[in-house]
Amino acid sequence: MADRSFLDWPFFDDRHRELANRLDVWCADNLSSIDHGDTDAACRALVAALGYGGWLHHAASDPDGIGTLDVRTLCLIRETLARHDGLADFAFAMQGLGTGAISLFGSPAQQREWLPKVRAGKAISAFALTEPQSGSDVANSAMTATPDGDSYVLNGEKTWISNGGIADAYTVFARTGDAPGARGLSAFIVPAGLPGFDIVARIDTIAPHPLATLRFTDCRVPRDAMIGASGAGFKIAMSVLDVFRPSVGAAALGFARRALDEALSRIKTRHIGGAPLSDLQMVQGHIADMAVDIDASALLVYRAAWAKDSGAPRITREAAMAKLFATDQAQKVIDRAVQLHGGDGVRSGETVERLYREIRALRIYEGASDVQRVIIARQTMGQ
Numbered sequence: 001m002a003d004r005s006f007l008d009w010p011f012f013d014d015r016h017r018e019l020a021n022r023l024d025v026w027c028a029d030n031l032s033s034i035d036h037g038d039t040d041a042a043c044r045a046l047v048a049a050l051g052y053g054g055w056l057h058h059a060a061s062d063p064d065g066i067g068t069l070d071v072r073t074l075c076l077i078r079e080t081l082a083r084h085d086g087l088a089d090f091a092f093a094m095q096g097l098g099t100g101a102i103s104l105f106g107s108p109a110q111q112r113e114w115l116p117k118v119r120a121g122k123a124i125s126a127f128a129l130t131e132p133q134s135g136s137d138v139a140n141s142a143m144t145a146t147p148d149g150d151s152y153v154l155n156g157e158k159t160w161i162s163n164g165g166i167a168d169a170y171t172v173f174a175r176t177g178d179a180p181g182a183r184g185l186s187a188f189i190v191p192a193g194l195p196g197f198d199i200v201a202r203i204d205t206i207a208p209h210p211l212a213t214l215r216f217t218d219c220r221v222p223r224d225a226m227i228g229a230s231g232a233g234f235k236i237a238m239s240v241l242d243v244f245r246p247s248v249g250a251a252a253l254g255f256a257r258r259a260l261d262e263a264l265s266r267i268k269t270r271h272i273g274g275a276p277l278s279d280l281q282m283v284q285g286h287i288a289d290m291a292v293d294i295d296a297s298a299l300l301v302y303r304a305a306w307a308k309d310s311g312a313p314r315i316t317r318e319a320a321m322a323k324l325f326a327t328d329q330a331q332k333v334i335d336r337a338v339q340l341h342g343g344d345g346v347r348s349g350e351t352v353e354r355l356y357r358e359i360r361a362l363r364i365y366e367g368a369s370d371v372q373r374v375i376i377a378r379q380t381m382g383q
Contacts, residue, residue, distance in 0.1 A: 002257040002258070007020055007021075012072060012076075023077060027083075028084070031085045039209065043209075046088050059074070060095060070309055071305040072302065074305070075305045078093055078248075079253050083258045086255065089254065093244070094125060094127070097244045098125025100127070100244060101240050104240060105227050105228040124163055125163065125169050128173065131159065139185075140181075141175060142175065144175050144177075151222055151223060153219065153220050154188070154196070154220075158214040159214070164211055166210050167192060168192050169191055171189060176233075179231060185233030197216055199212050205361065245319040246319045248365070249327060253297050255334060259330075259352060260290050260291065260333060263286075263341075277340070286340060297325055300318075300326060304322040305322075321372075323366065
């Protein structure tokens with residue numbers, strides 16, 4: 001059983017504690033029945049289950065204006081889901097990230113059209129920002145959206161797009177020519193199936209997720225598909241990442257907690273020289289390091305989430321610290337867990353082997369670790 005004492009920290013209210021405990025029970029009762037043999041089908045089933053369970057109400061805002069996105073709740077849900085099932089965490093996270101721009105900046109009409117379906121698990125969303133030549137350098141995006149009468153015409157490619165190929169709605173960022181660099185980007189809602197919008201490649205990874213490269217060829221969207229103002233796309237994207245980037249650290253935290261649980265079970269039941277592995281001081285040292293890394297990560301993740309929920313307009317530095325540290329340390333925690341499992345640690349199908357594959361991507365997406373270091377350094381020097 002994962003350590004739950006962190007819920008007593010002053011970052012949380014009673015509603016957070018109650019939610020985390022209730023979700024833990026729900027995960028145990030519902031996630032084991034999802035067949036992961038077909039990744040696309042599993043994601044659809046997980047979105048539907050999360051919607052039916054009411055958990056997606058926390059991923060997207062209420063179009064009637066009741067409540068806002070609570071970052072501590074997002075992080076607690078992602079941590080708990082990741083501890084139980086990495087694909088369930090992915091399904092929840094993408095419902096939030098994919099419609100984050102609509103939740104935060106969408107018009108009332110846009111919110112009414114998409115958010116109820118996303119919250120109910122009846123529409124799948126995607127966040128299309130990354131391009132083949134620019135990667136994390138968002139300001140260097142080349143995809144264009146050219147005004148033409150009552151429409152914008154989209155041309156370009158996006159790649160490494162989560163939920164690519166199964167999403168019903170994509171938040172797409174394109175250059176509208178308002179200004180060079182970051183100031184020239186705008187955000188659009190693009191429904192799947194429009195003429196000129198194609199899924200040109202599916203991307204296989206070491207931890208299976210639905211990922212794809214998208215191509216837009218004279219794809220026409222109405223002017224009211226734009227989210228917010230023309231030229232505000234970079235600000236919108238960064239604001240969305242401010243909310244959801246700490247939750248990436250939370251997912252890593254969930255993986256790390258599961259790895260520690262698996263390691264503790266292993267060292268208590270495996271023996272060497274007639275005594276359990278847990279009697280060895282070297283093993284105890286590994287466990288101590290894992291516990292410290294987990295608690296330090298949790299402090300950074302929930303510090304960032306608490307700051308945002310407390311009214312901080314931007315938490316760019318705090319969010320970058322949380323994502324960088326939590327994902328890097330989770331990699332180390334899981335590696336130690338694999339080592340403590342010996343040969344079984346690399347056996348296909350073992351929990352720690354799955355965690356070893358799942359954690360690696362978190363150090364890359366939503367800004368790779370070295371990009372986070374650049375952000376932290378610039379923010380720190382700017383202060």
